[in-house]
Amino acid sequence: MDTHTEKIQWQETWTEQLKQACPKAQVLTDQAELTVYENDGLGFHRYLPDCVIIVSHADEIASILKVAKNCGFPYTVRGAGTSLSGGPVALEGGLIIHLSRLNKVLEIKPDDMYCVVEPGLVLNRLNTYLKEYGLFYPPDPSSGFASTLGGNVAENAGGIRCFRYGVTANYVLGMEVIQQDGQLVRFGGPSAQGGSAGTFHWNSLMVGSEGTLGIITKIWLKLKPIPEKVWTFLAEYKDLQSCTKVINELVHMPTPPVAIEFIDNAVVQLVENSNMAVGIDKKSWVILTEIDGPAPLVDCRVEQVKQILQSYNAIKVSAEDDDEKRLKLWKARKVAGGLMGQLSPGLMIQDAVIPRAHLQEVLQYIYDLGDELDIPVLNVFHAGDGNLHPNFLFDDRVPEEMKNIKTLSNKLIAKVIELGGTLSGEHGLGNDKSCYLDQIFSAEEIDFQMSLLRALNINDQMNPGKIIPQRSFVGCCAPHKHERKA
C-alpha cells in the first residue's frame, strides 16, 4: 500500500472514531468544507486541516481529546477564526475543533457584576444581553461583531476602549479548561473579584496562551456599569507630527480619555473617496478620542479636551454627546478596515507595541520603507496604548510582493525591538510572529517557557508550531507526518 493510501485510511479511522465518540457533533471532511478553515483573518497563510469537528456540547471535548491521544493527530481550537496571527489554523494538518456552537450566556449576576459564558459566544452579543442590567463588558476588539470570548481570552484581545479600561486579562475572573488528558480543571471564579486563592495565578497563564495549554470551555468575566455619559471628539490635523503631540497630551491628562485612536491621511483619503465618506478634510490626519463617566464629571472635562485637541493647529475639532451623532464621528474608523480589504487581493495587518514616545519615528520609518519597497502603507490604530497596526496592501499571488511584505515586516519588528517595543500589541504570535521570538528571548528563556508546554502539551499535540516555532507535533502515529503547506 502506498503512503498516500495509508494516510487516507488512517484519517478515515480516526474520523470514524470521532463520529462514534460524539454522535451529536458535526464532522466535516469534504475538501470544499475544509477550505473554509484553511486560514484566519490574515488570509494568506493557508493550511488545510484533515478534518473539522463542530462541537455541540462542551462534554464532547474530552471524548475528542481521547481519540486524538489514541490515534495520534494534532488538533487546533477555533473560535470565529478572526485571529490576525495565524493562531487557529492547522499548521501541521490534523483536526480543527470548532467551538462556535458553545455560545450560551450561562449566568448574569448583576449584583456581583460578573457573568459566566461559554467560549463560543460572540463578544458583541454579550453586551447586547448585558444592556438591560445597565452593565457592559469593556474590552472591545474591532472584531467584536464576530470574534468569540474564548478567542478573545486565548489572544488576550485589546481594543479601542482598552487604553482606559484595560485588556481582556483584566476582566477574566476564572475559567474551566479541558486539559490534554481530558481532565476538566477550574481556575479562579467569581470570588477572584476581590482576592487570591493563595496559589499560582493560572488564569493569567491561560489568558493569551493561544490554544496551546488547554481548551477553555467556561469563562467568568468581570463587568462594569454602563457609563452615564459619553463624549466623542474627532480632530483633524495637517500632519503626523501634530497628531503625535496631541496623543502625548491626551495620555497625560489627570483623568485620561477612554480611547485614543489615530487615523492617517491615507485612510482618510480612502474613506473620503468612497461612498462611506463622512466629510473629513481629505488632506487631514485624524485623532478620535472619547471620555465617559457620570454626567456632571464628564461634561466639565469637555472644554479641557477641546483645548488640547485645538492646541496643535487643528483644522477642525468636532465634539458630540448625542449617541447617533457620536456614532457618525466613529464611522470613518469603523469602515476603514472593510474599505482596505477592497483595495488589493492581500492585506497584512501588522501588530506590535512600542514605547509611545517613539510613535512618530516608527510611523515615519514604516512610511519610508513602504515607499522604498513600493508597498502602500495605511495606519489606523489604538494609539493611546502604544499599539502599532500598519496595514500593508499587496497581491499574495505575486512572489515578489510576498517577499517585500516579509522584508517590510522583518525591518519593522527589528526597529520595534531596537526601540524597546515588543512583538505583539494584541493580536498574539500564532505562526506569523513566532519566527521573531528569538529576537527578544534567549535560547535559555525560550527553553524555560517550553518546559511549561512540555508538561501541559505533551508532544506539542495542541496547536503545534504556534508561539514558539520549534514546537512541532512529535510522536505522531500517522503513516507519514504532514508536510507543511505553503
Ligand SMILES: Cc1cc2nc3c(=O)[nH]c(=O)nc-3n(C[C@H](O)[C@H](O)[C@H](O)COP(=O)(O)OP(=O)(O)OC[C@H]3O[C@@H](n4cnc5c(N)ncnc54)[C@H](O)[C@@H]3O)c2cc1C
Ligand atoms: C477586522 C478585525 C479587527 C480586529 N480588531 C482587533 C482589535 O481591535 N483588538 C484585538 O485584540 N484583536 C483584533 N482582531 C484580531 C482577532 O479578532 C482577535 O485576536 C480575537 O480575539 C480572535 O477571536 P476568535 O474567536 O476569532 O478566535 P480564533 O481566531 O478562532 O482563535 C484565536 C486563537 O485562540 C485560540 N482559541 C480560540 N478559542 C479557544 C478556546 N476556547 N480555548 C483555547 N484556545 C482558544 C485558537 O486556537 C487561536 O490560537 C481583529 C481581527 C479582525 C479580522
